[in-house]
Amino acid sequence: MTALSTPLLAWARFAWLNTRRNRRRSLVTVAIAALGTAAIGLAGGFALSTYQGLAEASARTTGHLVLARAAQFDGFEDTPLQHGLTDAQALRQRLLADPAVRQVLPRVEFGGLISNGDKSVIMMGVGIEPDAEFAVKGPFLTVEAGRELAGAERGAVMLGAGLARNLKAQPGASLTLLAGTTEGAMNALDVTVVGVVATGVPEIDQRLVYTDIATAQRLLVTDRVSSLGIFLDRMEATLPARERLGASLPDLTLRTWEEQAPFYRSVRALYNRIFGALGLILGVIVVVVVANAMAMSVIERTREIGTLRALGTRPGQLLQTLALEGLLLGAAGGAIGAAITVAVSVALQLFPVMMPPPPGRSIGYPLLITLDAGLMLATLGLVTGLVALASALVARRTVRLPVVAALGHV
Amino acid sequence: MNAQMSLPVIELQGVHKTYRLGAHAVPALRGVDLAVRPGELVALTGPSGSGKSTILNLAGLIDRADAGTVRLRGRAVDAGDEAAATALRRDAIGFIFQGFNLVPVMTVADNVDYPLFLAGVPAAERRARVAAALDAVGLREHAGHRPDALSGGQRQRVAIARALIKRPGLVIADEPTASLDSSTATQMLDLMRELGHRDGAAFLIATHDERLTRRCDRVIALRDGVIATTDTEMPA
Numbered sequence: 183m184t185a186l187s188t189p190l191l192a193w194a195r196f197a198w199l200n201t202r203r204n205r206r207r208s209l210v211t212v213a214i215a216a217l218g219t220a221a222i223g224l225a226g227g228f229a230l231s232t233y234q235g236l237a238e239a240s241a242r243t244t245g246h247l248v249l250a251r252a253a254q255f256d257g258f259e260d261t262p263l264q265h266g267l268t269d270a271q272a273l274r275q276r277l278l279a280d281p282a283v284r285q286v287l288p289r290v291e292f293g294g295l296i297s298n299g300d301k302s303v304i305m306m307g308v309g310i311e312p313d314a315e316f317a318v319k320g321p322f323l324t325v326e327a328g329r330e331l332a333g334a335e336r337g338a339v340m341l342g343a344g345l346a347r348n349l350k351a352q353p354g355a356s357l358t359l360l361a362g363t364t365e366g367a368m369n370a371l372d373v374t375v376v377g378v379v380a381t382g383v384p385e386i387d388q389r390l391v392y393t394d395i396a397t398a399q400r401l402l403v404t405d406r407v408s409s410l411g412i413f414l415d416r417m418e419a420t421l422p423a424r425e426r427l428g429a430s431l432p433d434l435t436l437r438t439w440e441e442q443a444p445f446y447r448s449v450r451a452l453y454n455r456i457f458g459a460l461g462l463i464l465g466v467i468v469v470v471v472v473a474n475a476m477a478m479s480v481i482e483r484t485r486e487i488g489t490l491r492a493l494g495t496r497p498g499q500l501l502q503t504l505a506l507e508g509l510l511l512g513a514a515g516g517a518i519g520a521a522i523t524v525a526v527s528v529a530l531q532l533f534p535v536m537m538p539p540p541p542g543r544s545i546g547y548p549l550l551i552t553l554d555a556g557l558m559l560a561t562l563g564l565v566t567g568l569v570a571l572a573s574a575l576v577a578r579r580t581v582r583l584p585v586v587a588a589l590g591h592v
Numbered sequence: 593m594n595a596q597m598s599l600p601v602i603e604l605q606g607v608h609k610t611y612r613l614g615a616h617a618v619p620a621l622r623g624v625d626l627a628v629r630p631g632e633l634v635a636l637t638g639p640s641g642s643g644k645s646t647i648l649n650l651a652g653l654i655d656r657a658d659a660g661t662v663r664l665r666g667r668a669v670d671a672g673d674e675a676a677a678t679a680l681r682r683d684a685i686g687f688i689f690q691g692f693n694l695v696p697v698m699t700v701a702d703n704v705d706y707p708l709f710l711a712g713v714p715a716a717e718r719r720a721r722v723a724a725a726l727d728a729v730g731l732r733e734h735a736g737h738r739p740d741a742l743s744g745g746q747r748q749r750v751a752i753a754r755a756l757i758k759r760p761g762l763v764i765a766d767e768p769t770a771s772l773d774s775s776t777a778t779q780m781l782d783l784m785r786e787l788g789h790r791d792g793a794a795f796l797i798a799t800h801d802e803r804l805t806r807r808c809d810r811v812i813a814l815r816d817g818v819i820a821t822t823d824t825e826m827p828a
Contacts, residue, residue: 192709199697489693492654493754494682494710496675585654589689 193499197506204479208511211475211569215515216522218468219565222461223523223558227551229453234552236450237417240443242319245287245411246420247427248442249273252435254409261366262292266406273431277412280427282419285318287311288407290398294361296341296391298349302360305345306389309398309407318413324545328353328377336397340377342390351375359391363403371401382545412436465568473572476508480577487580488588500581501574508573512566519565520558527551599666600627601761601794602651607660609646609817620646622817623660630761633785633795635805638814644798645766647814651796652685652764653677665761682710686755686793688784690767692747694739700750701726701735707758725753728787745776749783756787763788765797769804781807 201208253265267273267288274286290309295302313333323330326343339359341351351357355375363369373393380387399405414423420438428436440446480487487500527550535549580588609621621643628634628651636644649655650662653669654677662669664680686707687693694703701722708718726732729749731742739747748768755763768784769777781804788795797804805811813821 189709189712196698203697485693486695489687489689490695490706491678492652492681492687493707494678496678499710586649589654589693 193503194506194510197503197510200479200483200503200507201510204482207475207479211472211508211511212515212518214468214471214475215512215565215569216518217515218464218568219516219519219561220522220526221464221519222561222565223520224526224551225457225460226557226561227523227527227553228549229457230552230554230557231550232453233446233450235547235550236443236446237439239322240446241413241417241420241439242322244439244442246414246417246439247412247424248409248437248439249277249412249427249431249434250409250437251433255435255437261364262362262402263290263364263404263406263408266290266364266404266408267410267434268406270407270410273410273434276430277410277427280423282414282416282423282426283412284415285314285413287314287318287411287413288395289409289411290395290402290406291408292361292398292402294359294401296345296349297358297360298351298355299358301349303345303348304389305359305391306386307359307361307391307393307398307401309393309395311395312392323379323381326378326380328375330377330379331392331394332376333394335376336394336400337371337373338376338393338397339373340379340392341375342387343378343380344384344388345390346375346378348388351378353377359393359401361401363401364406365403367403369401369403371397373397380544382539382543384544385542387544465564468565468568469572472508472512472569473576476504476573477576479507480504480580484580484583484588484591488583488585488591491581491585491588497581501577504577504581505570505574508570509566511573512569513562515569516562516565520562523551523558524553527553600663601630601632601665602796603627603661603663603666604647604650604657605661605663607647607650607657607662609643609650609655609658619817621650621657624817624819626651626812626819628762628794628796630794631789631792632810633788633797633808635808635811636796636798636814637800637805637811638820642814643817644814646817648764648766648796648798651762652687653681682707683758684761686758686760686763688748688751688755688763688765688768690770692739692744692751692771694747694750694754696739699736699738700731700742703739703750704753704757707754711758721757725757729753729783744771745773745779748772748776748780752780752783752787756791756793759791760793763793763795765795765799767799767801768797769799769801774803777801778803 250267251265259265270288277283277286288311292307294305294307296305312331316330331338331340349357353375357373357375359371359373361369381390395407414420424436424438490500530549530551536546537549539546604624604626607621607624611618611620624647626647636647638644650657664684669677669680704725705718705722708721723732726735729752731746731749734742734746739750742750769780772780784795785807797808799805811823812819
């Protein structure tokens, strides 16, 4: 006490000295706090990494924003592209004038049949601008055979892997697309397979047909497009851009990638619950173990607490010291736990580990731990606070014991 | 001598205290009257269970009487008001325990400094007073040691320095020589007398030690919760 003139520092020093009384017990408390912090940090970092991966994949699939007529989003139409956009090029130019917009990709979505002459199966067709699409999205498909579509060619298609197997189609094969036109008639178009691709979702790969916009429009006998996918320079620009662009296009509807991504929303909701419950369980374990260790420590010091009370120490001052003791142990454990989280995250970057494909998917994904300063600080604060709280809770009764009873404790 | 100085440091009037052990009531004090004047060394003697420790607890404001009045410097004290009792203990009462009761993680200097720290004495003044107190008990060179590095006599010297450093009006000492050998005990008693007289502190001491009672100003013998005899003798 002699060296320190600030009371809080003096109490903190006393708390620090107390943590060194029973080093093994203090180490156990620090270890529990470290494990709790690391477990929450790793689980939270994994969830964040999953959210980021899914969010980026979703935004890359649809665009950060999707512009269409409101009825188009409902999915009900009497004839194909009934609610399509007729002035796509003009709209595209207006959208590209916004500084946050990197690219605008038109899409024609259509359904129908695809036939190899022997059998016809249902298809889910997408008309795209291949060069722009692949330039913006990067390698978003796994090419299993052949190649990707190229911009200039007409009448070429890429098939989903399951569909190609079903039709026994390889690159170079001729197939026929059948679909209803925007006038309600049926139309057929011969196409050539240039590639077989996998999206990672087997159900989609059994129906998927990619072709260029012009071929799709020729099949449907229209110059409309279903929607425009708007790609922004960064994810964070999504909501401001929606507000800005939406105000200039009041007759049309803009939806964010998140609104178009039910899988992302359901995974996030599921993970939030799983990791929330995990965090709660870990928090309870940390509190129980620390409370037990601190209870032992406080009980052993009951007579000393009585002495300090007799000398004129207020119960609140003792409670503060014991909570500070917990705070120091919790902070030390939290810092170690945060270091473990960082080390594991870096190790997974250096030595990648692949996770098995999730349900409904055919492609695994890398196990990554996102290091988020907010999450780390919140976890550190939570664990430190819990340890301090547990210490204060178990000490509360002892520091308020009658002094005579505390002094007589054996 | 002003009026404040002539008042008893501690005064018990018609004090009763009964402990409850389950369904049994065990009377510890039955109408005790006692006053200790400034600078006086008063020894409480008597067999176990006679009420010595209970008187110390009541006079030290760490327990409350069932009936009767406890006055500190003439003012009635309600030991049930824990905040007020804590403040009075911090400012006006020193304690010397049989088992020394030093804080093991603190150095000798920190143990002695603790009451001044609690009282909010500025750091520079505390340092000077701690150095002087350790000089007085002959432990200056042990200032940075932990209590477990000291002998029993040295530890009790630290406890005496801790009890006296805030210059309390009253020092409560419970069997202060019980853990000490004969020669060390005598040294402790002389030290307590010397420092007590220097600072004007009154001592209320529970003891079985005749060497100690011979050096006290007054010896009060207790039996079954009442004062049996009071002997006044001046130490040599």
